[in-house]
Amino acid sequence: MYVILVYDVNVNRVNKVLKTARRYLTWVQNSVLEGELTEATYRALKNDLTRIIDPEEDSVLFYILGNTKYTKRELLGIKKGGEEWIY
Amino acid sequence: MQKTLYLFANGRLYRKDNTICVEGEKERKYFPVESIRDIYVFGEVDLNKKFIEFAEDKEIILHFFGYYGNYVGTFYPREHYNSGYIILRQAEHYLDSTKRLDLAKRFVQGAVANIVQVLKYYQNRGKDLESYLYAISLLEESVSSVSSVEELMALEGNIRRYYYESFNTILDDTPFILKNRSKRPPTDPLNALISFGNSLVYTKILTEIYKTHLDPRIGYFHTTNFRRFTLNLDVAEIFKPIYADRVLFTLLNKNVIKEDDFENQGGVFLLKERGRRLYVQEFEDKLRTTFYHRRLKRNVSYQTLIRLELYKIEKHLIGEELYEPFVSRW
Amino acid sequence: MDLLSTLFSLEEELSKVIGSYVQAFFICPRQVWLMSRQVCPDEDNIFLQIGRLIQKQAYSRERKEVHIEHLALDMIKRGEKTLVIAEVKKTSKAIEAARMQLAFYLYELKNMGIEAEGELLFPEERKKEILILTPEWEGKVEKVKQEILELINQPLPPSPHRGRYCSKCAYAEFCWA
Numbered sequence: 001m002y003v004i005l006v007y008d009v010n011v012n013r014v015n016k017v018l019k020t021a022r023r024y025l026t027w028v029q030n031s032v033l034e035g036e037l038t039e040a041t042y043r044a045l046k047n048d049l050t051r052i053i054d055p056e057e058d059s060v061l062f063y064i065l066g067n068t069k070y071t072k073r074e075l076l077g078i079k080k081g082g083e084e085w086i087y
Numbered sequence: 088m089q090k091t092l093y094l095f096a097n098g099r100l101y102r103k104d105n106t107i108c109v110e111g112e113k114e115r116k117y118f119p120v121e122s123i124r125d126i127y128v129f130g131e132v133d134l135n136k137k138f139i140e141f142a143e144d145k146e147i148i149l150h151f152f153g154y155y156g157n158y159v160g161t162f163y164p165r166e167h168y169n170s171g172y173i174i175l176r177q178a179e180h181y182l183d184s185t186k187r188l189d190l191a192k193r194f195v196q197g198a199v200a201n202i203v204q205v206l207k208y209y210q211n212r213g214k215d216l217e218s219y220l221y222a223i224s225l226l227e228e229s230v231s232s233v234s235s236v237e238e239l240m241a242l243e244g245n246i247r248r249y250y251y252e253s254f255n256t257i258l259d260d261t262p263f264i265l266k267n268r269s270k271r272p273p274t275d276p277l278n279a280l281i282s283f284g285n286s287l288v289y290t291k292i293l294t295e296i297y298k299t300h301l302d303p304r305i306g307y308f309h310t311t312n313f314r315r316f317t318l319n320l321d322v323a324e325i326f327k328p329i330y331a332d333r334v335l336f337t338l339l340n341k342n343v344i345k346e347d348d349f350e351n352q353g354g355v356f357l358l359k360e361r362g363r364r365l366y367v368q369e370f371e372d373k374l375r376t377t378f379y380h381r382r383l384k385r386n387v388s389y390q391t392l393i394r395l396e397l398y399k400i401e402k403h404l405i406g407e408e409l410y411e412p413f414v415s416r417w
Numbered sequence: 418m419d420l421l422s423t424l425f426s427l428e429e430e431l432s433k434v435i436g437s438y439v440q441a442f443f444i445c446p447r448q449v450w451l452m453s454r455q456v457c458p459d460e461d462n463i464f465l466q467i468g469r470l471i472q473k474q475a476y477s478r479e480r481k482e483v484h485i486e487h488l489a490l491d492m493i494k495r496g497e498k499t500l501v502i503a504e505v506k507k508t509s510k511a512i513e514a515a516r517m518q519l520a521f522y523l524y525e526l527k528n529m530g531i532e533a534e535g536e537l538l539f540p541e542e543r544k545k546e547i548l549i550l551t552p553e554w555e556g557k558v559e560k561v562k563q564e565i566l567e568l569i570n571q572p573l574p575p576s577p578h579r580g581r582y583c584s585k586c587a588y589a590e591f592c593w594a
């Protein structure tokens with residue numbers, strides 16, 4: 001599954017969320033990461049983030065694409081990050 | 088599905104915030120450690136023991152390549168699968184010369200079958216390969232009657248000679264010519280490209296062996312000396328024609344890799360970085376291609392196919408099912 | 418490890434029944450044979466990973482994974498009268514197999530002189546079941562242990578049979594390669 005993660009959390013926890021998410025996904029731009037996960041790594045990521053965020057104040061969104069075949073992505077402006085497996 | 092990271096960048100490769108980080112002159116780039124299976128290190132990177140320990144903990148395999156694109160070695164983490172039973176069976180099949188020769192023949196038969204498939208593919212696309220197919224089919228018949236691994240080696244060498252000669256017909260629309268196969272060092276661009284592709288196949292298979300119970304040091308066709316990985320060389324015999332050579336033909340016939348992608352260093356040829364990147368891209372695309380597996384009843388990728396082949400070898404060693412190598416149908 | 422010591426440890430393995438064999442026995446005897454040779458499943462298998470994760474996540478406050486001789490118990494708690502041992506499972510689909518595994522633990526503990534009650538836990542389904550070792554259960558456990566020993570001492574594994582568990586089984590790639 002392809003996952004896009006978007007977060008909006010208290011500034012005190014921004015770094016923690018970013019660091020954790022980066023172990024599973026690739027940073028795309030501010031507060032956005034994405035990448036291919038398995039059912040299990042997705043669960044592990046959610047589990048790790050649950051321990052960090054404050055559910056009263058923070059928000060983390062996952063967009064889950066079963067298959068990237070039928071999706072399209074366009075970019076305006078500069079490319080900041082993203083998946084690169086040949087680097 | 089975990090992925091392969093091909094690292095051409097120069098700089099520092101290290102553990103940062105519990106994930107993998109590459110720091111070059113311009114930027115710092117993070118890679119998701121939980122999604123990485125192996126890293127191919129082509130660039131000039133500095134790394135420390137802490138990083139090696141991290142790789143060991145995350146069961147990530149590191150393959151290192153030298154300046155010429157030559158394979159240098161692998162960091163094969165402490166094995167996480169260990170079956171004394173399978174290792175004993177593996178050794179038993181090595182020590183028993185009949186069993187060893189039988190397995191070695193199966194690898195060669197699989198290799199030849201896939202070589203023939205590749206030749207037929209290009210024959211169907213208008214290349215006149217009839218004489219090679221005929222010569223190889225004659226030699227193929229004698230595989231079953233050889234009585235030693237050394238004899239088998241010689242026979243396989245003859246088959247390969249015809250096969251490599253046929254490259255000149257398959258590539259007759261390109262400026263590339265193969266006079267003869269020269270490995271160390273490659274004395275022309277085509278040899279450099281063949282060697283590069285083969286080393287990718289060897290290392291890919293090594294990565295997959297890590298995910299099984301097999302010991303990569305015990306091979307059957309290639310001589311074991313307990314210092315070097317050999318089982319991956321055996322298994323590679325089957326996959327080289329379909330994974331490496333097909334990729335090579337595609338890249339050259341489509342003019343993706345060109346003459347100026349090679350550098351001549353006093354008679355020794357090497358594939359420059361642009362060419363290596365293009366090769367690796369095509370190779371990965373190939374490995375990610377999926378097809379329907381009839382016994383497994385689902386789609387599998389060419390990457391997974393390597394693992395399935397290793398399981399078939401395990402079943403042969405257990406004594407459950409004789410090993411029948413994968414033969415491409417395309 | 419040198420080959421001789423490998424061989425010895427192998428012989429020891431084949432004379433001992435462990436809890437995971439009991440559970441697997443009811444699902445797929447072939448799996449038990451492979452497990453007895455440490456031919457363990459492909460850890461990339463997502464269902465296997467999820468199972469492990471659930472075990473790790475659930476009940477993280479209580480004590481987990483206790484090893485007593487050859488028994489690997491998911492959890493041990495102090496009950497009202499006796500010790501309570503718990504086995505955590507992802508789903509209750511193979512509940513019969515899970516019950517037998519738990520009964521096996523209770524039986525083995527009793528032979529060591531430890532009295533305990535059992536609990537089956539399905540955190541994802543918020544379900545719990547109590548199991549007490551009755552003479553009837555003891556008889557069943559003895560029979561199963563005998564059958565498993567016979568199975569793992571066979572020179573070859575039972576051939577694969579396609580069943581409802583195959584599609585999610587971590588051994589599927591091995592069996593159908």
